[in-house]
Amino acid sequence: MENNPGIYNNLVEILSGELKTILFNIPMEYKKKIEEIRIRNGKPLMISCGGKEYMITKRSEVNMDASSAFIVNESHIQSTFQIITNYSPYAYLEEISKGYITIGGGHRVGIGGKVIYGAKGIENIKNISSLNIRVAREVLGVSNKLIPYLIDSSKLFINTLIISAPQCGKTTLLRDIVRNLSNGNYRNQSYKLSVIDERSELAGMYKGTPQNEIGIRTDVLDGCLKSDGIIMAIRSLSPDIIAVDEIGGEKDIESIQEALRAGIRLIATIHGDSFREVNEKPSMRRLFEDKVFGRYILLDRSKGVGTIGEIRDRSGNIIEFEKR
Amino acid sequence: MGLLKILSAFCIFITSSAIGFSYGQTFSLRFENLLYLEHCIKILETEIVYGATPLPEALANVKKKGKPRVSFIFDDIRRDLISNKREAIYHSFLTVEEKLHHRLHLKKEDIEIFFSLGRVLGSSDREDQSKIFKIVLAQLEGQLDEAKLEKNQNAKLYRSLGIITGLGIIILLI
Structure with a gap:
């Protein structure tokens, strides 16, 4: 199943400046097959394509070598989180407490960080340490024969x-x-x-x-x-x-x-x-x-x-x- | 010749009085604008704390509901935030500093209080945001008292000073 690259390009718009540029320029073959984008604090920028994990370099090259990969920092995560939540984490607390946010296009962003418990169970996730963007794959007609x-x-x-x-x-x-x-x-x-x-x-x-x-x-x-x-x-x-x-x-x-x-x-x-x-x-x-x-x-x-x-x-x- | 003298004296009087009025007016304007700014921040508080409205929408609503003389600032922040995809809303607050100073006649301290809201706006849950709004509004209240006092003392003073200076120059020239 292949994605429309336009969907991917729209998705990377939500990322903070540097990440956006890097991910926007990855080769088309990966854009079509991308399943997940992994952003972890202090760790290489990764994508999942066709069931395999790849590292992304600063020059948008895709390989499996962690030593040459672009390293994500805290500010990338913070700014991406701000844009995803429309600068309003308070408006998304219910979703955040479930561990993910659904964004325009139906993509889901999973959140890793410090989980805060309150009287009603999980209330918030603070100190966001990782974001897992799952690319929504809508393949029209996949069930026609079925x-x-x-x-x-x-x-x-x-x-x-x-x-x-x-x-x-x-x-x-x-x-x-x-x-x-x-x-x-x-x-x-x-x-x-x-x-x-x-x-x-x-x-x-x-x-x-x-x-x-x-x-x-x-x-x-x-x-x-x-x-x-x-x-x-x-x-x-x-x-x-x-x-x-x-x-x-x-x-x-x-x-x-x-x-x-x-x-x-x-x-x-x-x-x-x-x-x-x-x-x-x-x-x-x-x-x-x-x-x-x-x-x-x-x-x-x-x-x-x-x-x-x-x-x-x-x-x-x-x-x-x-x-x- | 006499008519020219009278005309010149009149011009000097008008100019000098206008300068005095205009300078005195800045104190009145600062007070009024602070009052409107406080009102706008209260609208924003309602949108965020009680309505859980996402920030860009909340800022647009402040523009609609607040006094246009001040509320345009919130729309400027919103537009900057969206068009430049800022990493934090504080960076968008910084872009309106000139307008706060020159168009709204706010003092450095007033602007700093407003910016302190920008540093934390939207970054925490609604309970936290409510506390932040209370602190900022209390600080603005203090600035309002000071601005009112300054307005009462100085607005009249500079107006009178303008008139007196004008009259003084005319007497000296005659």
Whole structure:
């Protein structure tokens, strides 16, 4: 999956002067594949591309040699943090206390530093020591071939679980499935969707506007716990399908069962390297025993990020699928 | 010849009085502008502490709600902050120093108090920001008292001095 370099160029605009210049001038091939930008106090400037880490030199050269890398200092981090928070950390305290800020374009900036606890739990992060900018990768059309496998003959959506290791593109795939279902791109069959976007990754909400294309019939509960969001969506948004990212907690499963009882269909993602590994997770056992999911999509990196490894049916049998 | 003398004397009187008035007026202006500045800072406090409005938006709102004679300063800071992507808002505060001094007739001490707000504005949580606003407003209150006293003492004095000097020159010339 490749990014539009324009998205990357817009993203580096938020960085402080020197970092911006250095990262702006890296070779195009890396701009297209970039996944993360790592800024750590007193450490080399790094990027992640295609699952590998690279160092950046002062002349914007990309290599794996830490000795020639550009070293980030405290003022780079401070000024970048100021620009990211719009010079207003006080306005982003709720997000900061969760450990990240979503910025324009739907990119997420993870924050490392001194965590301050108060009466209500984590209140703030001070003395920021590192920033991890995760580049939002919106790949429109990545799920087009997949949609026919997710809708049954009576035009009902089949409950689907996307299984993948980290950084294999499961959120990107989920987002595109949501877009396709919401817009009715397959046989004009559209659905009302509620997205429970606990980590603001799916819709990439920024000031109340989704930064990613999530379709015209999609409602978003942003920053909401999955367990709470599912119940809220059932009560108030009357969705046909609920979409959630990274399920696994006991409470998530209880809420999912509640949604299924209400006749709502589900699409979810989960961390896992294989179908068997996920099958054996204690919290998931109930859902597997009840054969809740009719489709399991397994992602891998065999042909690059977002490769669909296999599709399984309700009983776990592999369905023939044309791999990309 | 007599008419020319009267005309000259009149010109001297008007000029001298105008200089006296204008100098005396700077004390009144400083007091008024400090008062408006205090009002603007209170608006900014409300935006940040109670509204959690992001700083650029908060500064724009101060420009809209405050007295234009002073509130333009906040918009200048906002524009500088956004267009130059400053590392800290304090650098944007520094760019309005000349205007504070020459257009608003503020003293070095007044400007320093305003800049002390710029050093910490937006950098901490709302509780901290609230404390900072209280300190700055209390310091400005002190400057206001001093400016009022100075205005009462000096504004009248310089106005009278202008008139008296004018009259003195006319008497000497005649």
